[in-house]
Amino acid sequence: MGGRSLQTFMVLFLFMICLSNIQISEARIRHYRWEVKYEYKSPDCYKKLVITINGRSPGPTIIAQEGDTIIVDLENSLLTENVAIHWHGIRQIGTPWFDGTEGVTQCPILPGDTFRYEFVVDRPGTYLYHAHYGMQRESGLYGSIQVSPRDGVAEPFDYDYERSIILNDWYHKSPSEQATGLSSTDFKWIGEPQSLLIQGKGRFNCSKLTTPSLDPDACNQTKPECAPYVLTVIPGKTYRLRIGSLTSLSALTFQIEGHNMTVVEADGHYVEPFVIKNLFIYSGETYSVLVKADQDPSRNYWATTSVVSRNRTTPSGLATFNYYPNHPRRSPPTVPPPGPVWNDVESRLAQSLAIKSHQNYIHKPPQTTDRLIVFLNTQNQVDGRVRWSVNNVSFNLPHTPYLIALKENLTDAFDQTPPPTGYDFVNYDIFKRTNKTNATSSDGIYKLQFNTTVDIVLQNANDMNINNSETHPWHLHGHDFWVLGYGKGKFDIFNDPRNYNLENPIMKNTVAVHPFGWTALRFRADNPGVWAFHCHIEAHFYMGMGVVFAEGIDMLKNLPSSIMGCGHTKGFHRP
């Protein structure tokens, strides 16, 4: 090879490397076309209407890589119902209008319309998507988002294979039936869920039907559709299970009989690994756990999920942890493990406290805050209806999305008075049943100074029942927050902050407030947009347990007209 040709070769070689590097580093566009419609499905053997995406519930898993752009063209093929989908855990930096929260960031999508969601998944991790309109999430409109790191970027743990699993609780009644009962003056609560689903598969005992049917297809336990979910593993291999919960109501525990799990990721952030027998998981949370198939390979094992934090009447959800080459339908020879007792608050608090940022991935929080807001969570009556409240204000969604109202200065679209930033810390007894008549309702919001640090303390309290306080998983849109601390009883504004973890707190988008306790979190108001922050229990948010933050609205460029067309924004959308 002469000097000239060597030179040419080198140039070409470098060019090739360059090209391949571009291919490696260049983010891709992942384009999905989804048709949303009603279908009859039997996820737990009981046949009912389910909202499917392309015929499936859970919908297709979005598998992407850090930096990719996701485009979802969502066609609403429901007959008379609108729809909206939230991309849970995706911060929507630069695209706050595609957060998918009806009434906050967009108008609902009408039947017959196709709406384009377009956003970047800017961080590896495990995320979710689900309906965010009325109580539609309960209809089965949900799925997983799985984001891997950029090529060549290692994660702080090793595994051979991975699986996404969504845990859910399942009702046989429709969201309309539930919502009508919740919002009537003779309040009717639908009760505990009929079953628990593991990746869309549950098992309702048809003989337990309070309404037995003569239709053999109405509840049929022989349907393959409701055969237990099978997690097949190869002996000796290590599996990353990406586990998310989208329960309507239930806090859950998840365990795999005879196997330890190592928690390595929470809500898209690496966790300093710790080993558990069972994982407590609250609605809106995601975890990655590593499981090694290191037990006797001659049999299968149970994977189970059960209700905690409420006296369970819902049977455990069962899946099969199947050692290859055993038959996937071969039942384990054992009784499914019962898991921890439902009212063991200490163990759940202990897991919450155990979750710290991985030592090599610490995002140190700002050491001081610019603003402290305390949110007292209570159950109240407003206008003769049972409601949930924050600082005695029960939240109503407006019909004009805040994002548009704020950007277009439609001051009559919602209450311009901000709700209170605290409660009567001195006199309020969090261990006493709530006063039934002392709450109001509002669609007012909290405006946050852009680029400031905000502390939120979520204060739990006794609800309307004697000696009862529920677990509330709060989810923040558009941000991750640092979890600074948990405590029991009433938050002490002077002393408790001294014990905050400011060294290695985990960042999350969803966090539990334990019964009669408090949870403190901190975030930077650095994402221009309007963001819901609410209890992820579907009925609680519907009944007013939420707030909305707005920040940096003046920094937003023009909003896409596709999000407009309802309330005061009729006529704002011109295609």
Next chain:
Amino acid sequence: MGGRSLQTFMVLFLFMICLSNIQISEARIRHYRWEVKYEYKSPDCYKKLVITINGRSPGPTIIAQEGDTIIVDLENSLLTENVAIHWHGIRQIGTPWFDGTEGVTQCPILPGDTFRYEFVVDRPGTYLYHAHYGMQRESGLYGSIQVSPRDGVAEPFDYDYERSIILNDWYHKSPSEQATGLSSTDFKWIGEPQSLLIQGKGRFNCSKLTTPSLDPDACNQTKPECAPYVLTVIPGKTYRLRIGSLTSLSALTFQIEGHNMTVVEADGHYVEPFVIKNLFIYSGETYSVLVKADQDPSRNYWATTSVVSRNRTTPSGLATFNYYPNHPRRSPPTVPPPGPVWNDVESRLAQSLAIKSHQNYIHKPPQTTDRLIVFLNTQNQVDGRVRWSVNNVSFNLPHTPYLIALKENLTDAFDQTPPPTGYDFVNYDIFKRTNKTNATSSDGIYKLQFNTTVDIVLQNANDMNINNSETHPWHLHGHDFWVLGYGKGKFDIFNDPRNYNLENPIMKNTVAVHPFGWTALRFRADNPGVWAFHCHIEAHFYMGMGVVFAEGIDMLKNLPSSIMGCGHTKGFHRP
């Protein structure tokens, strides 16, 4: 009294008369505020979700006088569902945009929105209103419109009192459940209705539940809500019963035990009176009958309604015809009369033929027509789904309302090819099962030359079952038509028109096509707008049994922006 004061008195007196005359002749505005929402109701003792208006189903009766303007401010308080209401029988002259037909004359009304309907009731008579979106009518969103003549204008019959009664059939499943079954490739038909309602009250035998419930409130025959409707009469008095049918499926017969009825009005037109024992009534029709309380006053009587034209499995609906002062809950001492047998087509055809215009109120039809359109009604398969078709084209509603698309010249909003105006008259055998695969679907429409006379022949045929042809009640929006004739078998285009009744045909807005028969009607295309013409059986229209006429669009002034905001008209609505 001196001359001067007498003069003053006379002037004042004349002024007063003048004032009172103005009050008499001046049309009034009747303003209603309606909130539409879901509530649990037990119209037939079985509790289910019902869409109510101001807490009621049937909704409030609109009682007005000829020439009045009706304003209804309709607030949609459903959670995720849109809505639209059609004013059935009101021609909407000058206000075609308020016909309330989603996809034809307006976009649906979003949750949280208040939509104003404003129209004139320009003719005395008995009319209806009901949801016209998806299959929402079946949820109980319907009511009566009762228009009296102008003061001083007599009607051609006398009565002492009047009552409005709507007959309906009732399903325990939701419209979403029905629609999902009908539109899936493994077609599931919901079957016959569970009960028949008389003015919103029916009686389901809870022990016959195929799905008995442990909830004592789920089906409770002791509820006052589902006690039979009571029609209290004073002995010797004559009652005008304004009877409408809004069944989803069923053709009905209505009778009052031991009493004759005199038919005096049909769809807002005076009928040459005739006496019947039982009234056949099809979905979308209204009749006024006179009943004299001339029987033994010491007891009560049954008023009953039963299914005809389909082999009935639905029990008869029962009301009490209560002679005052007997107790309204005192059961008649007799067995309810069974009514005519379901498959007695001849009697039904005879009633159809008996209905002629009252001799003093004849609107003579044009003696010739400008255009003849024949509509063959068949059941077919399109893309693997069971559908109903007209001339082998199954109708789909577009998502951009025709009225706006035509006025704004949005030619890509729907198929610009008009559907066929006839079928293969020579070769098509109407007595043979339909070919399952020979239909297509379209949202194309028929454009009618303004101010022309149009003849429509509705031709019935065998459906997908052997030796079966159903009764289809066709309803025309925006017009009344003359009913020129009925016949058996295949319409003979050369000979049958010779037997048309061109002397005293009744005008109607809804007419039945009897099994294996045809019905001929004529109307003037003199109402600028876009008008649906369809089978009033909710499932048949949903499955494609309808057409749309457009006429005089260029004569319309600006459309109200309130009807816009969906499909291609997003952004057209600016409040």
